[in-house]
Amino acid sequence: MGNQGKVMTDISVIGLGAMGSALASTLLDKGFSVTVWNRSLDKAKPLRAAGAQLAESAGSAIASSPATITCITSHEQTIELLQGLTAALAGKTIIELSTGGAAEAEQLAALLTQNGASWLIGIINAYPTAIGKDETVLTVVGEPEVWQNWQRVITTLGGSSRHVGTEAGMVAALFAALFTTRQGFMFGMIYGGLVCKQAGIPLDVFAEQIPVSLGVLPSYYQYFADTVPGGNFDNPPATMATYAAALDDALSTFKATGTAAELPQLFSDLAHQGVDAGLEDKALTALVELLGKK
Ligand SMILES: NC(=O)c1ccc[n+]([C@@H]2O[C@H](COP(=O)([O-])OP(=O)(O)OC[C@H]3O[C@@H](n4cnc5c(N)ncnc54)[C@H](OP(=O)(O)O)[C@@H]3O)[C@@H](O)[C@H]2O)c1
Structure with missing residues (x-):
């Protein structure tokens, strides 16, 4: 699960569908160093060509940066994925940007907290084409200090993003x-x-x-x-x-x-x-x- 052979990057992105790819490429365009991982390799290739570091596993992606954005189908898939990677989580921040329900958000937050990770959970109120624009809004919950630490990344993705609370279920x-x-x-x-x-x-x-x-x-x-x-x-x-x-x-x-x-x-x-x-x-x-x- 380690990140042997890899350099540390500013941020990792797990899930490179329409939205995750837009998130990763925007961060690259705005000067962040980015590690990416996707379950199927083909979707990662354009990002590697654009300068992203490609992780060989989701655990390696998490190990490669202090914070990892997860943007897959929904919280349920994120929980399933991270349950197999708990050893990689201690001291890391997970920024969950998959859409999901309130109960699953609470379950995900509990999993992360129990394993020593801090977290933010956000909704993206935009299409992938709007990522990186000033008027784009991600509404995010989590502890205020975690928001402060990662606000620059979130507002790079959506310039009008807001921190709206601390409870995981609020965003749903x-x-x-x-x-x-x-x-x-x-x-x-x-x-x-x-x-x-x-x-x-x-x-x-x-x-x-x-x-x-x-x-x-x-x-x-x-x-x-x-x-x-x-x-x-x-x-x-x-x-x-x-x-x-x-x-x-x-x-x-x-x-x-x-x-x-x-x-x-x-x-x-x-x-x-x-x-x-x-x-x-x-x-x-x-x-x-x-x-x-x-
Ligand atoms: N697209 C939008 O306009 C939009 C707007 C706001 C919010 N969102 C949210 O963003 C999230 C992603 O949406 P999207 O449009 O990027 O979807 P998408 O294009 O269908 O991509 C889904 C991604 O999730 C990955 N995935 C699915 N199940 C997985 C699993 N069990 N383990 C690991 N990876 C898994 C897929 O990997 P594979 O490539 O291997 O299948 C793919 O990278 C969703 O929660 C969606 O609600 C999307």
Whole structure:
């Protein structure tokens, strides 16, 4: 497992798929010395040609640098891989950038801590082509001193990266939150398409009009940002009662056209829970506090 014949490098990268290759090549481009390892050798060849040191095993990659980025399929595969390499971990830092669930993140962090390694776990909120750009964000959890030690590497990969907490599972919750936010829009378009189809509105007409809704999204974001972080739900530009009435109107159109209405029904039910709880004059976003109490 040693690193005989190898020189020490600044950072190692394990996993050279689309994302891991982008991480390794960006670090090389920005002047870091990099050791790489991939389960199948072919994906490592372009990086070796670009100046990376090629490790003969994952354990050797870890031994070759003080910190190793792992970017394979998910935390489960990282755990499986590192469970066979525990002797290599003491004194090292593992920066796990594979996407994964909260329970697996906690399990991975425990494995690393038990074996004397420090860790950061991050999500990459970008495609491989955005790695290395100023606006790219990796959201990372781990002990603050580990973040400080490796912040330069992380912000080389994504210039707007943030340290967001210390608990391993937090990053999965943040991913779930951001993904759900985006999917709210995606499923909104899907149900919008259903009602247009039932009403005989050509779907290209609907698709053409969607950018009008996209233009409204910044004001929705502002409504959220003005209310939820500070817990200030008074005097909103549109109240819970106003939203409930508008959502009821939309729901009745779904029903009148015989369209499947699960999503608008859910929206209406949620707004009415707020009204029934006495929040009719508050911002719709007060639901974050009301529903969170369940
Ligand atoms: N691509 C994106 O846009 C993107 C964006 C954000 C986050 N991510 C995350 O980045 C991670 C990697 O994604 P990717 O797009 O690079 O995937 P990918 O192109 O499919 O590459 C997967 C990599 O994982 C390796 N691998 C899989 N199972 C393994 C195992 N059991 N042991 C060792 N290596 C294993 C593969 O090795 P082989 O070559 O030997 O198969 C390959 O290098 C994922 O967690 C993904 O969610 C990706």
